[in-house]
Amino acid sequence: MKTSILVFGSHEFLATLPDQIHDASTFNLKVSIDFNQAVLHIQVVQPDVIFVQASCQDSIRVCRWLKEQNQLSWIHCILVEDRPQQIIDKSQSSCEWEFEMMANALNQGADAYIWLLTEENNNRLTTATKSLIISQLTVGVRKVKKYRELMNTNDILSAIALADSLTDLNNRRALEWDLPRQINKARSQDTPLSLIILDVDFFKKVNDQHGHLVGDRLLQLLCSRLRHNLRSQDTAFRYGGEEFVVLLPYTNSDEALTVAERLNRIVREQPFAINSQLHLQITISLGVASLQPDDDEKGINLLHRADQCLLAAKASGRNKVITWGEYSQTSSLETVSGMSRGMGV
Numbered sequence: 001m002k003t004s005i006l007v008f009g010s011h012e013f014l015a016t017l018p019d020q021i022h023d024a025s026t027f028n029l030k031v032s033i034d035f036n037q038a039v040l041h042i043q044v045v046q047p048d049v050i051f052v053q054a055s056c057q058d059s060i061r062v063c064r065w066l067k068e069q070n071q072l073s074w075i076h077c078i079l080v081e082d083r084p085q086q087i088i089d090k091s092q093s094s095c096e097w098e099f100e101m102m103a104n105a106l107n108q109g110a111d112a113y114i115w116l117l118t119e120e121n122n123n124r125l126t127t128a129t130k131s132l133i134i135s136q137l138t139v140g141v142r143k144v145k146k147y148r149e150l151m152n153t154n155d156i157l158s159a160i161a162l163a164d165s166l167t168d169l170n171n172r173r174a175l176e177w178d179l180p181r182q183i184n185k186a187r188s189q190d191t192p193l194s195l196i197i198l199d200v201d202f203f204k205k206v207n208d209q210h211g212h213l214v215g216d217r218l219l220q221l222l223c224s225r226l227r228h229n230l231r232s233q234d235t236a237f238r239y240g241g242e243e244f245v246v247l248l249p250y251t252n253s254d255e256a257l258t259v260a261e262r263l264n265r266i267v268r269e270q271p272f273a274i275n276s277q278l279h280l281q282i283t284i285s286l287g288v289a290s291l292q293p294d295d296d297e298k299g300i301n302l303l304h305r306a307d308q309c310l311l312a313a314k315a316s317g318r319n320k321v322i323t324w325g326e327y328s329q330t331s332s333l334e335t336v337s338g339m340s341r342g343m344g345v
Contacts, residue, residue, distance in 0.1 A: 007031045076136075076139065101113070201285055
C-alpha cells in the first residue's frame, strides 16, 4: 500500500522538496493551497503525512485544526520553514531564535519543524536538509503504521469481546451497545424499528437426553439457519442460553410479524442434522415488539414488551409468534373478563 502525502503549499514549494517524495510508485501525492480543500482531503483520504509550507497564510491553522481532530491527530504533520532567515530578531542569538520558533511550531500542532536550508551557490537544498526531511517522512510513516496496526488489533479485540464464542453471533454486550444506537437512529430519521425475542422450545430436554455437546451443536445449526434467513439489514444476537434477539431496523410491526413467522417456519419445517445418525426436530417461540414514542433510549421497555410476548407464546402452547398488539388485546380481554366475573356478570 502506497504512503499517502498531502502537501499544503504551492507547487513551487513542492518542487523544492527531495526527489524521493515525487516518486509516484511509492507515494500518492496531493497538493493543495486552499484550507477548506485541504481539510476535505484530510477527512476523506486521511493521508499518512502532511507537509505544510510555513509561508502559506493558513499554515499554522492547518496544524492546529489537525491536532484538534481526535480521530485524525495521528497524522504526522511536518511544518517546513521556507521563509528567509533575515527575519531573525537580531536581539537574540540565531540558536535561541530557532529554538523559540521550533517550540512555537510544536505547540501549535506540528509534529516536526524543519528549516529549508539551501547551498550558498544555488537554490538546492543542502544534503543535511534533504536527509532530515526524508527522516521525518520515515518517522511519520512508521508512526502511522504502528497506529493502524494498533487500531486493527483493537478492532479484532472489540469483535471478540462482542461476539458469542459458540454461535458466532453478536452477544448480549453487543446488543446493549447497538440497541440504543438503533433507537437513536430510528428517531432521528423518523423510521420504524422492531425487535424479536425467540427461544428454543424444550431445549432442556435436548441436553438431558443427548448431552450438552449435542445441545451446543444444535444451537450452532440453529443460528446458522437463522442468519441465512434474515435480511441484510437485520442483526441477530445471542441474548443468553437458548434465547436470541433479532433487531429489525426500518421495520414496522406488520413487517416484523412477517419476519418472525418466516423464522418460525424455517425452524420447524426441517430437522437439524447433528450428525449422520441424529436428526432433531425442534420449534421456537417468538415475541415481537416495535419501538414506541415513549420508550426509553436504552431499549429496556422495548425488550420488556418483546419478552412479555415471548412468555405469552410459550404459555399458550409454544411454536408460535405473538406480537405486542396481540398480547395487549388478549390482556385487555382477560382484564375485562376478570372484572365481569368479579361483578357477578
